[in-house]
Amino acid sequence: MAPRVRLVLVHGSQLSRAMWARYPALLGPDVDLVLPDLPAHGARRGEPFTWDGALEVVGEAVGTDDGVPVVLAGHSLGGYVAMAWAARNPTRLHGLGLLGASAVPAGPGAALYRGLARVEHRLGPDRMARALDRQFDALLPPAFAALLKEAGYGFDGIPDAWAGVMGQCRPEMLAGVTAPVLLVNGQLDQLRVDVRRFRRAARSAPWVHVVTVPRGLHVFPLTHPAETVAALWELVSWARRPA
Template sequence: MLPVRVVLVHGSQVNRAVWTRYAALLGPDVEVVAPDLPAHGARRGETFSWEGALATVDAAVGPDDGVPVVLAGHSLGGYVVLAWAARHPRRLAGLALLGASGVPTGPGALLYRVLARVEHRLGADRMARGLDREFAALLPPALAAAVQEAGYGFDGIPAAWSAVMAHCRPEMLAEVTAPVLLVNGQFDQLRVDVPRYVRAARSAPWVRVVSVPRGLHVFPLTHPRETAAALWELLVHVRR
C-alpha cells in the first residue's frame, strides 16, 4: 500500500499529545507527524506568531520527497493548515479541516474574542484546572494524563486568534487542488459556515463533509475512531 504522511496540527490550549491514538487508528502505512505549535506543549515558553505557526507546518510537511502529504488540523490548527495550504495550493495530496468551518470575521468573530477574553481574565492556573476537569470527564485517564503532562498553552491565545481573524477566510481554499475534507462535531459551534467552505473549494477534485454524531468541538479527542474513519476515507481517495 502506498505510504502517506499525515501531519496533524492540534488546537489552541492543548498540544501534540491529543493525537496519541491516531497512529494506531490510521495504520502501519501512514506516517503520523504531530508537532507542537509555538506557545503550546513543549514550546509553551515561546511566543506565538502566525509565521512561526506556518513554519512549524513547513517543517512537519518536509521536503517534496515523493511521499504524498495529507495535512489535517483541529480548531486553531485547522485555520493554520488552511493558511499553509493557501500558500502551497498544489503541494498537498489532501487537506482536512477539523472543527474549523466557521468564518472568523464579522458576527462569527465574537466567539473567538470571547474565548480570548475569558482565558485572559481567568488566568493560566484556573484555565488549567478547568481543562483538567473537562478532560477527566471526557477522555480516557491515560490520554487525559498525557495531554496534561505535555503542557497546556494559554499565553499565545490572544495572538493566535487575532491572527486567525486577520488572515483566515474560506476563500483561501479557492486554489487548493487537493481533495478537501471538512469534519465537525454534531454540536460543534464552528460548523456554522460549512456550505461557504464547500463553495470556496472550487479547485478541489473531491470535497467531503462529515458530521460526527453527538460530537462537541473537542470531537477529535472524544471520538477518535469516527475522526480517524473520516481521515481514512480521505486517504483512500488520495491513494487512488
C-alpha cells in the same frame, strides 16, 4: 504493502501534539504520522506565537517533495493554520482536512473568539488549567486525560493565535487548493456554522466532503478518535491512488 502516505496532524489552541496520542494505533503502520507542536504550545511553549512561525512549523512537518503524498489536517486553530499553509502552497498537498474549523472568523463569528479570549484572560492560566482538567476528566478515558494534563496547556499564545486567525483566515483561501478537502465537525460544534461557505469556496478541489460526527462537541477529535480517523481515511485512500 500499501503505498506510504505522510499524514500531518496539527493540534488546536491550548493543547499540543499529545491530543493525537491515540491516533497511531488507529491509523496503522503504513501511515507516516507527523505531529508538530505549534509555537507557544507543547514542546514550543517557550516560544512566542506568530502566524509566520506557525506556518513555518507546518511547512517543516510537510517536508520537501520527496515523492511521498502528503495529507495535512488540523483541529480548530490547527485547521485554520493548515488552511493558510495550503493557500500558500495550493498544489503541494494530496489532501486537506479541516476539523472543527468551518466558521468564518469575522463579523459575528469573531465575537465568539474574542469572548473566549476574554474569559480565558480573566480566569488566568491556573484556573483555566483546572477547568480543562475537569473537562477532560469528564469526557476522556483516565489514562488519556492524564497524558494531556502531563503535556500541559499553552495559554500564552492564545491572543496572538486567534488574532492571526481573525485577521488572516477566510474560506476563500481554499479557492486555489487542488487537493481534496474534508470538512469534519462535531454535531454540537459551534465552529461548524459556515461549513457550506467553506464547501463552496474550495472550487479547485477534485472533491469536498462534509462529515458530521454525531453528538460530537468541538473537542470531537479527542472524544471520537475512531470516527475522526474514519473521516481522515478518505483523504489517505485518495492520496494512495496511482498518479
